[in-house]
Amino acid sequence: MSVTTVASVALALVAVAVAFAAVVAARPAARRLRGMELARHVPAWARDRVPPGPFVLVAGAVLALALVSVFVEILDAVVDEDDFTAFDRPVVEWVAQRRTGWSSAVVVAVTDIGGKALLTLLLAGVAVAVAVRLRSWRPVVLAAVSGGGGALLVAGSKLLIARDRPDPLHRAVVESGFSFPSGHSASALVILGTVAWLISMVAVSRTVRATAWVAAGMLAVAVGLSRVYLGVHYPSDVVAGWVLGATWLLTVAVADRLPGSPLPLLHRWRGTDGSARWLARRPVTVFTVTAVAGFAAIFGIVGVAALAG
Secondary structure (H helix, E strand, O other), rough: OHHHHHHHHHHHHHHHHHHHHHHHHHHHHHHHHHHOOHHHHOOHHHHHHHHHHHHHHHHHHHHHHHHHHHHHHHHHHHHOOHHHHHHHHHEEEHHHOOOOOHHHOOOHHHHHHOOHHHHHHHHHHHHHHHHHHHHHOOOHHHHHHHHHHHHOOOOOHHHOOOOOOOOHOOOOOOOOOOOOOHHHHHHHHHHHHHHHHHHHHHHOOHHHHHHHHHHHHHHHHHHHHHHHHHOOOOOHHHHHHHHHHHHHHHHHHHHHHHOOOOHHHHHHHHHHOOOOOHHHOOHHHHHHHHHHHHHHHHHHHHHHHHHEE
8 A cells, every 4th residue: 555545544534533523513503403493494284295205306306407507507618718717727827836845745645535446445345334234235236326327427528528637837746638527526526425325324323424424525625626736627627526426426316215205106006906016126226227317317418518519
């Protein structure tokens, strides 16, 4: 194991410790919020007539479409080189003029947290551990679809858009390939978010669950910012990577809720004797097919936007 890898793991553990401290410090405020019983402020007709399952599915689908729209807007700005992407080159140049040797070494360790090797090992290890704990293949399938689909989305988007990276003179490290969107940013958000999700499946303590999500968010943001600091991505690449990663993670989450949701469609798939038919009995298959359909939809929209631009 290299020194950089050891430093990356150490920094990740520090982030987890900071996240834990933040969650513990926020517990009194969280207790006060729970004590307010916010649900009682929801109109009675909404509580009685809007089942939580379909509401979450619809809200998730709408939010995913909104994120795709944001990604397309960023893509359009990149193609036309206008809007906030006009600040891309000035920001990269400004950062390059203020980098120091010691800070670059630290940031390289941060950016390596979002590398393929560490993220893959982390996701695989957590998925297997949770699968053994739950005695179910669901965590493994979820990890495979989430991580694999996110990687394919990023790779396909890079090939379609083919944006060059910043000027080599402004880079602190050597990188190849296209720039838009940032693969490290997207992968860190998707995989760390999936890891937090898997941990939440087996963790009893709210503090542990909250720590997992806060640490995942902190690390995803840090990895994205490190790519700009090192001069290998423009700010718009990183923002687009976060948006694309969030879109895919949300799509997988919506797909995961479909088999167990109380939608009328699922109830219609029961036989006359009340036994569940194929759709209700194959949640992993339904989840995978739905997630792949979401992948095709997202990639199709991105592809059309890229080609139209």
